[in-house]
Every structure is written in structure tokens, then in C-alpha cells.
Amino acid sequence: MTTTLERPPTTAGLLRGEWIKARSLRSTWYVLVGSLVGMVLLGLLFTSTADDGGPGGNGGGPPGVDFAQPLTLALAGYNLAQLALGVLGVLLVTGEYTSGTIRSTFAAAPRRWPVVVAKAAVLGGLVLVTSAVAALVAYAVGSAVTDGMPGLGEDGVLRVVLGTALYLTAITLLGSALGWLLRSTAGGVATLFGLVFLLPILGNLLPADWGPDVVRWLPGSAGGSLLRLTTTADQFAPWTGFAVLVGYVVVGLAAAVWRLRTRDA
Amino acid sequence: MIELRGLTKRYGDRLAVDDVTVTVQPGVVTGFLGPNGAGKSTTMRMVLGLDRPTAGTALVNGKPYAEHRDPLRQVGALLEARALHPGRTARAHLQSLAAAGGLPRERVDTVLELSGLTGVAGKRVGGFSLGMGQRLGVATALLGDPATVVLDEPVNGLDPDGVLWIRTLARRLAAEGRTVFFSSHLMAEMAVTADHLVVMGRGRLVADVSTAEFLRRAGGDGVRVRSPRAAELAGLLAGPDVAVESAEAGVLLVRGVPTEVIGDRAAAAGIALHELTAVQASLEEAFMALTADDREYRTEEQPA
Incomplete structure (x- = not known):
């Protein structure tokens, strides 16, 4: 038995461990690169066709989304990206449960909660950087192909572009929290999609006098306020809405930590 | 530890x-x-x-x-x-x-x-x-x-x-x-x-x-005896702390009597032996005996 005087497990070590885990799976890179490319290409498609009577031509689309605004069109690919990134958030957690590596992970960090935090930090950082690049490139490409694109210095534009990255990061971490809570890929993905995509649609069927008060509290709708140049009375102000979304993420991760304390791994 | x-x-x-x-x-x-x-x-x-x-x-x-x-x-x-x-x-x-x-x-x-x-x-x-x-x-x-x-x-x-x-x-x-x-x-x-x-x-x-x-605890070693007059021999070997089982006709599994004693007694009674082998209890047997419920465990006490 060698008695080496090594440092005890540290936060840095835990972060490095999670980074090695995330980067050593091909699915991580497929999702990140796919989201980046998808966002840029969809933005290019929407902005380049807007003048030929595309979605912006007839003023269609869901209420509150201004398809006549080139900035919105350039970043519209975020809808697809949030799907893929949300699944990645769920999968990096549930993959540990389905494969059984969660036991080795908790054996190395028996207090467990630092693992939740480290995973969220590594994944959050990866997604934030990737989607910030994706949003900026989509904006640049959109600016090149359409005339009406507002400049980055104009009111709210930089907030919308970088807000897209913040929104996508928050949705990914919501997926991570659901993964910890449900431990099942199918359950986590279904719940995330239900919260982000399905409930807003159902919410639109609610009576007009109180329906919007419910809908704007949903994670996707609340966080989506950050991605609009102008918000209506039915929506939260941009940063208020984003704070609500962050609230969901914090509550979700806190619930995950609390569940892990007592649950058998 | x-x-x-x-x-x-x-x-x-x-x-x-x-x-x-x-x-x-x-x-x-x-x-x-x-x-x-x-x-x-x-x-x-x-x-x-x-x-x-x-x-x-x-x-x-x-x-x-x-x-x-x-x-x-x-x-x-x-x-x-x-x-x-x-x-x-x-x-x-x-x-x-x-x-x-x-x-x-x-x-x-x-x-x-x-x-x-x-x-x-x-x-x-x-x-x-x-x-x-x-x-x-x-x-x-x-x-x-x-x-x-x-x-x-x-x-x-x-x-x-x-x-x-x-x-x-x-x-x-x-x-x-x-x-x-x-x-x-x-x-x-x-x-x-x-x-x-x-x-x-x-x-x-x-x-x-x-x-x-x-x-050892699970029954210990035994002796396998094969003889045309096995039933007769079983009677000769019976005694306290001795267990004799017979799983098939003409074959005995004897516990508590060493091979030498069995051979000598058989010779004294003029009983021919076709086999006399010391056998060691396997871990499987020991395990089965210990994990079986109480009734099954008692088979040892019933002479065949």
C-alpha cells in the first residue's frame, strides 16, 4: 500500500472529471456542433427568404412573435437548438443512471451535491460559449443577406443576441435538473418538451382574460421575453422573464440536490 | 476493515x-x-x-x-x-x-x-x-x-x-x-x-x-462405502455420533467412523467391500446445508 500525500478531492478536480466525462462522449459534440450549424443555417434560410413573401411577408406566426423583424428571423433557429440542447442536458445525467456509472461518480464524491453543481457548471459553460458563437454568427449572416437588420449598437439588439445564448443555457440546465429528478431519459425529455413546447400551446386555449397570466409564467414563455426586442403587456419584461426562467432552473437543481441526499443511488 | x-x-x-x-x-x-x-x-x-x-x-x-x-x-x-x-x-x-x-x-x-x-x-x-x-x-x-x-x-x-x-x-x-x-x-x-x-x-x-x-461444521468429511451387503454393514456401524445415509442401493455415506474402522468391522463380519473412499464435503453441500431452513437441516440427525 503506497501512502501518497495527495490533495483530497477538490472542486477543481470534480469540474475536471465532469469535463472529461462530457467531452469523451461523441453525443456531446454532435449536439453542440449540430445546434451551432442548425441555428446559423436556419437563420440564413429565414432571413434570405423573408423578402420573397416568407413568414415575414404575411405577418403570420404565433402572437407576440414579430416575424417581420429580421433579428427574430436570424435567431429563429434557437427553437430547434433548445430541443437538442435540452435533450443533451437530460442525457448527460440520465446516461449515468442507465449505464450505472453514477455509482462510481458518487463513490468518488459521496456528498453528491457537488456533482450536481459541477455537471451544471461544465455543461452550462459549454452551451453558453457554443450558443453565443452560434447567435453571433447567425446575426452576422442574417445582416449580410438582409437589408433591414438593426445594428448591434441599437437598443436591445445585443441583449437579444446574447440573450439567446443565456436562454439556451438555462433550458439545457432545466433539462439537467429534470434528468436528476426523473433519472429517466424518456421521462426527462418528455417533461422538458411538455414544459417548454406543449404547455404554451395549451395555454393559448385558455380564456383570454386570465390565460396569458398563466402562460407568461411558463419557463419557455418567461425566458423567451429576453429574445424579443419589444415585449407586450402579456409578457414579462426581458430580464424579469429571464429571472423567472432562472428561478425554475435553481428550484429544479435544488430539488435534485435535496432528492439525492436521501435517495438510494 | x-x-x-x-x-x-x-x-x-x-x-x-x-x-x-x-x-x-x-x-x-x-x-x-x-x-x-x-x-x-x-x-x-x-x-x-x-x-x-x-x-x-x-x-x-x-x-x-x-x-x-x-x-x-x-x-x-x-x-x-x-x-x-x-x-x-x-x-x-x-x-x-x-x-x-x-x-x-x-x-x-x-x-x-x-x-x-x-x-x-x-x-x-x-x-x-x-x-x-x-x-x-x-x-x-x-x-x-x-x-x-x-x-x-x-x-x-x-x-x-x-x-x-x-x-x-x-x-x-x-x-x-x-x-x-x-x-x-x-x-x-x-x-x-x-x-x-x-x-x-x-x-x-x-x-x-x-x-x-x-x-467442517457443515457435516465434515464422510466415507463412501459400496458393498453387496450394505444394509447389514449399516447396522454394524450404527452408534452415537454416527450418521449413515444411503442414497442408492448398496452404497452408504458414513460420517463419524474412520475408513480403517469400517474396513476392520466389515472384515470381521465377513462382508465384502467393493469401495471404501474418504470424501470431503464440498462447499456447495456445506452451503446448501447452512442456508436450507431448519427442517431440511435436520436430515443429519436421522439415521438412514
Whole structure:
């Protein structure tokens, strides 16, 4: 038995461990690169066709989304990206449960909660950087192909572009929290999609006098306020809405930590 | 050293582990025996702090697992086969744990070498055979150079080469002064590897004895006698502390009388013997006897 005087497990070590885990799976890179490319290409498609009577031509689309605004069109690919990134958030957690590596992970960090935090930090950082690049490139490409694109210095534009990255990061971490809570890929993905995509649609069927008060509290709708140049009375102000979304993420991760304390791994 | 004190785990109505108190000593290989569902894996998971005991405590090297500041150096465990992500390489799997556990990077190469996986370290685990997965599991357990090693069914899926490797490894680790606690349902493997046995049945501790004592206690050695006049001979041998069984016509299994005495008595009575063989109770038999319920266990007391 060698008695080496090594440092005890540290936060840095835990972060490095999670980074090695995330980067050593091909699915991580497929999702990140796919989201980046998808966002840029969809933005290019929407902005380049807007003048030929595309979605912006007839003023269609869901209420509150201004398809006549080139900035919105350039970043519209975020809808697809949030799907893929949300699944990645769920999968990096549930993959540990389905494969059984969660036991080795908790054996190395028996207090467990630092693992939740480290995973969220590594994944959050990866997604934030990737989607910030994706949003900026989509904006640049959109600016090149359409005339009406507002400049980055104009009111709210930089907030919308970088807000897209913040929104996508928050949705990914919501997926991570659901993964910890449900431990099942199918359950986590279904719940995330239900919260982000399905409930807003159902919410639109609610009576007009109180329906919007419910809908704007949903994670996707609340966080989506950050991605609009102008918000209506039915929506939260941009940063208020984003704070609500962050609230969901914090509550979700806190619930995950609390569940892990007592649950058998 | 692993100390279990009144360790209990209840799932709903079912007591998976029922008030188990036992100490697993360093320096020897301790085998952990029991039929499927006896509570072995649950016990091991409680030792690792993965499952929370309903009552009692499990201490490793003097503390509950979760209270160690350097858990991977205290205990290394293989808890189930293939607890590995199929999309990750063997090296990445070990590197991530070494980082999280604050272990030096060189340990990854050391355990890869030790488990014979250096050549496939860069391959994704999904393509590994059961035996290679098991070797990586053992490599994972040894990553922290731990003082206590817990292995759940380590020889499952291993080829004869691998079985021999585990046996040699377990013995070497114990000789180095470590605590080695490993479960198996392969009795023959236990008989040659373990110095000491902890036996569980239906959640309860059935035995905590040396392997030799376990074999002796479960009926000990007997003598197989084949004779055309077996029934007559059985009458001659009967006495206190003597058990004579007859599983087939003309064959006796005699316990409590040495071969010499049986031969002499047969000769004195003019009974021809076609076979007179000393047989050693197998670990299987010993195990069956100990884990069977009380009524079945009493067969020994009924002379044939």
C-alpha cells in the first residue's frame, strides 16, 4: 500500500472529471456542433427568404412573435437548438443512471451535491460559449443577406443576441435538473418538451382574460421575453422573464440536490 | 476493515438485510456467500454509502464511507458488471474518476496495465466483451490504491485466465495488508480463494467463519462405502455420533467412523467391500446445508 500525500478531492478536480466525462462522449459534440450549424443555417434560410413573401411577408406566426423583424428571423433557429440542447442536458445525467456509472461518480464524491453543481457548471459553460458563437454568427449572416437588420449598437439588439445564448443555457440546465429528478431519459425529455413546447400551446386555449397570466409564467414563455426586442403587456419584461426562467432552473437543481441526499443511488 | 453493526435495510415489507453484525478483517480474503436475493449486493452498496441503511451502521476503515475525505483511497469497489458508459473509452472513464477523486494521473496507466487493458485503453467500452468490461471494473476499483477492496461477483463472465487473475489479485491484495471482501455464487472459486467466509441467507447472517471451519461444521468429511451387503454393514456401524445415509442401493455415506474402522468391522463380519473412499464435503453441500431452513437441516440427525 503506497501512502501518497495527495490533495483530497477538490472542486477543481470534480469540474475536471465532469469535463472529461462530457467531452469523451461523441453525443456531446454532435449536439453542440449540430445546434451551432442548425441555428446559423436556419437563420440564413429565414432571413434570405423573408423578402420573397416568407413568414415575414404575411405577418403570420404565433402572437407576440414579430416575424417581420429580421433579428427574430436570424435567431429563429434557437427553437430547434433548445430541443437538442435540452435533450443533451437530460442525457448527460440520465446516461449515468442507465449505464450505472453514477455509482462510481458518487463513490468518488459521496456528498453528491457537488456533482450536481459541477455537471451544471461544465455543461452550462459549454452551451453558453457554443450558443453565443452560434447567435453571433447567425446575426452576422442574417445582416449580410438582409437589408433591414438593426445594428448591434441599437437598443436591445445585443441583449437579444446574447440573450439567446443565456436562454439556451438555462433550458439545457432545466433539462439537467429534470434528468436528476426523473433519472429517466424518456421521462426527462418528455417533461422538458411538455414544459417548454406543449404547455404554451395549451395555454393559448385558455380564456383570454386570465390565460396569458398563466402562460407568461411558463419557463419557455418567461425566458423567451429576453429574445424579443419589444415585449407586450402579456409578457414579462426581458430580464424579469429571464429571472423567472432562472428561478425554475435553481428550484429544479435544488430539488435534485435535496432528492439525492436521501435517495438510494 | 469493514465493520457492520446491526445493519438493516428494508424495502417496503421486505427486509433485504436483517440486523447484520460482522467485521471484515484486513490481511485476509473474505468471501461473501449467499444465494441470489440474500442481500449481498445491498450490503455492499450500504458499505459504499450508496444505499442508506434503515437501521445500524456500516463503517469502513473506522468511519462511514461518506465521511472520508479521500474516499477512493479508502475503498475501491466493483459493484456490478458493466457499470460503464458504452460511448466512453476505458481511459476516459478512468481519467474522469481519477480527476474527481483527486488521484494522480499516473494511477490510470497503472491500473490499465494491472488489468491488462493498456492495449484497448483508447477503445470505446461499448465494444468490450463481458470479460474486458469486468477487468475495467476491477481497474476502476483499484484506481485509488485503496486500503479496502469490495468486489461484487468479480469473476462473472471471465474466462479461466481472468478467473485465475482475480484469484491471484485478491490473494496479493490481502497479502499487502488490505481488506478484501468479495462475493460470488461460485463455491468452488470461493473454496480456493477465500480464507474466511461471511454467509448470508434471506437477509440474515448465517455464518462468519474460516473456510476450513465452514466445511467442517457443515457435516465434515464422510466415507463412501459400496458393498453387496450394505444394509447389514449399516447396522454394524450404527452408534452415537454416527450418521449413515444411503442414497442408492448398496452404497452408504458414513460420517463419524474412520475408513480403517469400517474396513476392520466389515472384515470381521465377513462382508465384502467393493469401495471404501474418504470424501470431503464440498462447499456447495456445506452451503446448501447452512442456508436450507431448519427442517431440511435436520436430515443429519436421522439415521438412514
